[in-house]
Amino acid sequence: xxxxxxxxxxxNVAEGNPLTVKCTYSVSGNPYLFWYVQYPNRGLQFLxxxxxxxxxxxxxxxxxxxxxxxQTSFHLKKPSALVSDSALYFxxxxxxxxxxxxxxxTGTSLTVIP
Amino acid sequence: xxxxxxxxxxxxxxxxxxxSLECTVEGTSNPNLYWYRQAAGRGLQLLFYSVGIGxxxxxxxxxxxxxxxxxxxxxxSSKKLLLSDSxxxxxxxxxxxxxxxxxxxxxxxxx
Numbered sequence: 477x478x479x480x481x482x483x484x485x486x487x488n489v490a491e492g493n494p495l496t497v498k499c500t501y502s503v504s505g506n507p508y509l510f511w512y513v514q515y516p517n518r519g520l521q522f523l524x525x526x527x528x529x530x531x532x533x534x535x536x537x538x539x540x541x542x543x544x545x546x547q548t549s550f551h552l553k554k555p556s557a558l559v560s561d562s563a564l565y566f567x568x569x570x571x572x573x574x575x576x577x578x579x580x581x582t583g584t585s586l587t588v589i590p
Numbered sequence: 591x592x593x594x595x596x597x598x599x600x601x602x603x604x605x606x607x608x609x610s611l612e613c614t615v616e617g618t619s620n621p622n623l624y625w626y627r628q629a630a631g632r633g634l635q636l637l638f639y640s641v642g643i644g645x646x647x648x649x650x651x652x653x654x655x656x657x658x659x660x661x662x663x664x665x666x667s668s669k670k671l672l673l674s675d676s677x678x679x680x681x682x683x684x685x686x687x688x689x690x691x692x693x694x695x696x697x698x699x700x701x
Contacts, residue, residue, distance in 0.1 A: 508688050508689075510689050510690075512692075517678070517695070518695065519596075519680055519692035519693050519694045519695045520634075520680065520682075520690075521692070522689050525689050527688060564632075566634070568690075570688060570689075576622045576639060576641060576684070576685075577636065578624075578636075578684075578690055580633065580634045581633075582632060582633040583632050583633055
């Protein structure tokens, strides 16, 4: 079965420090992996994706993510956190082998402390 | 460019009343369309998805239904709302990109 796990409900980081939001996945075939951000009472915004190629992918607002096939992980990172990065972050996986469904993690709430 | 619209933005309905939420996509053809519900600002629950007109797959048995009367229109309905139907409803589309794009959402409160 396809699934995504975000082991941390809450991550706190000081402004200017690097941040990491963790994600692990389980799929039967090759994964398509995504990160989204959600601000209060808004829809999810696409940040970045991994399809194939370089394991380090860069996305919007200075975020990047590293695909690690052996650890089945796709952690979201940013070298220097901003207060405006405070939001809810979702990891998602799409397995084309099982159709058109997306599987989302439960979300990680990131708080950047000034 | 593609855009996705949802309305209304907020809705307050009494228990037992009907529901109709609408989602439309512009700038693409034959998209896959999805309805999600998000409770308490956390995880997403896939309710329905559609790969074409009149083709609806239901993921969770409940008192909700979905319809796709036109290629870029996706409607979420209920004949009688329950208190547990309260939540944030999100419409999304995909294809040709592998990622999904989400609408702004509808906040439904059932009293």
